[in-house]
Amino acid sequence: MSKVQLICPEVSNMPWQENPGNLVNAPIWRYTENPIIGRNPVKNVARIFNSAVIPYEGEFIGVFRGEQTNGISFIYLGRSKDGIHWDFDENKIPFVDEEGNPFMPIYAYDPRLVKIEDTYYIMWCQDFYGAAIGMAKTTDFKTFTRIENPFLPYNRNAVLFPRKVNGKFMMLSRPSDTGHTPFGDIFVSESPDMVYWGKHRHVMSKSREWWESLKIGGGAAPIETSEGWLLFYHGVAGTCNGYVYSIGGAILDIDNPSIVKYRCENFLLTPEAWYEERGFVPNVCFPCATICDSATGRIAIYYGAADSYVGLAFTTADQVIDYIKAHSVVTSDDTEIGIR
Numbered sequence: 178m179s180k181v182q183l184i185c186p187e188v189s190n191m192p193w194q195e196n197p198g199n200l201v202n203a204p205i206w207r208y209t210e211n212p213i214i215g216r217n218p219v220k221n222v223a224r225i226f227n228s229a230v231i232p233y234e235g236e237f238i239g240v241f242r243g244e245q246t247n248g249i250s251f252i253y254l255g256r257s258k259d260g261i262h263w264d265f266d267e268n269k270i271p272f273v274d275e276e277g278n279p280f281m282p283i284y285a286y287d288p289r290l291v292k293i294e295d296t297y298y299i300m301w302c303q304d305f306y307g308a309a310i311g312m313a314k315t316t317d318f319k320t321f322t323r324i325e326n327p328f329l330p331y332n333r334n335a336v337l338f339p340r341k342v343n344g345k346f347m348m349l350s351r352p353s354d355t356g357h358t359p360f361g362d363i364f365v366s367e368s369p370d371m372v373y374w375g376k377h378r379h380v381m382s383k384s385r386e387w388w389e390s391l392k393i394g395g396g397a398a399p400i401e402t403s404e405g406w407l408l409f410y411h412g413v414a415g416t417c418n419g420y421v422y423s424i425g426g427a428i429l430d431i432d433n434p435s436i437v438k439y440r441c442e443n444f445l446l447t448p449e450a451w452y453e454e455r456g457f458v459p460n461v462c463f464p465c466a467t468i469c470d471s472a473t474g475r476i477a478i479y480y481g482a483a484d485s486y487v488g489l490a491f492t493t494a495d496q497v498i499d500y501i502k503a504h505s506v507v508t509s510d511d512t513e514i515g516i517r
């Protein structure tokens with residue numbers, strides 16, 4: 178029985194391996210058979226990475242960033258019985274507008290997938306006269322209806338909270354600029370209706386730690402726990418040979434998520450395995466989803482590796498929250514409400 182409560186359904190058939198007992202850094206351990214998705218996973222798709230999965234009808238379903246052989250990314254649907262072995266649709270998700278007419282983005286990448294009440298929402302980065310957030314909803318994974326783009330360009334890394342907070346939908350995002358932005362903070366915005374977004378608040382900025390000294394961005398959907406919202410995000414370092422993407426962890430206030438209660442000064446996972454260090458873009462661990470089991474406190478983290486593969490890592494609510502708290506450093510930027 179875990180000390181920290183995960184407020185989510187029980188998922189007994191989640192993929193799982195125990196802590197190997199020989200970890201020297203954070204209590205996050207890689208699945209021994211990583212990567213779970215290799216190259217050329219489906220016709221015309223060279224690589225799948227930075228993708229999101231969710232339990233569905235006793236099995237698993239996911240939205241996957243498929244980088245086509247022509248270099249353009251789109252979102253593909255995948256299904257799995259065990260969360261590890263995936264079958265992908267050969268065609269891109271056929272998004273429609275609210276009238277049911279085809280409404281495909283020009284490109285789409287880094288999808289997240291979040292269930293709120295009975296609806297599944299997908300959010301991704303797409304062109305809206307510049308990189309911005311696109312969104313769609315589905316209830317059956319057959320019809321995918323695009324809804325209003327929540328923010329103006331330029332913005333990336335949007336992810337919804339899995340429930341309303343104080344009666345409002347909440348979304349994290351990372352405003353940016355036109356290119357491979359060498360800066361960026363996480364903000365939270367709220368909406369009464371999933372159309373109009375406002376009351377924007379700053380959540381957190383880069384830190385002094387090397388692994389998140391350039392920029393940060395929201396990762397997997399925040400996980401509701403008895404300690405607050407557990408957030409796995411990405412932190413970026415700049416080196417003379419390019420960016421390095423690591424996974425970080427923070428705990429946000431449950432009723433006012435612009436307040437960071439704890440923030441781990443150490444990375445939780447940084448590129449060390451061959452499939453993280455070697456690939457189309459080397460040195461990338463990019464978390465986009467988790468699967469959690471409230472019965473045991475187990476958490477499986479899905480992350481893109483080197484813009485080439487999908488990796489899986491495990492932890493538990495107790496172990497990771499203890500570690501985040503024990504290594505927490507928060508600044509006034511983190512703990513304030515975030516309005517100026």
Ligand code: BMA
Nearest residue numbers: 227286287458461463481484
């Ligand atoms: C970011 C995003 C991610 C990607 C990362 C590393 O800007 O585009 O999709 O994984 O760069 O290339």
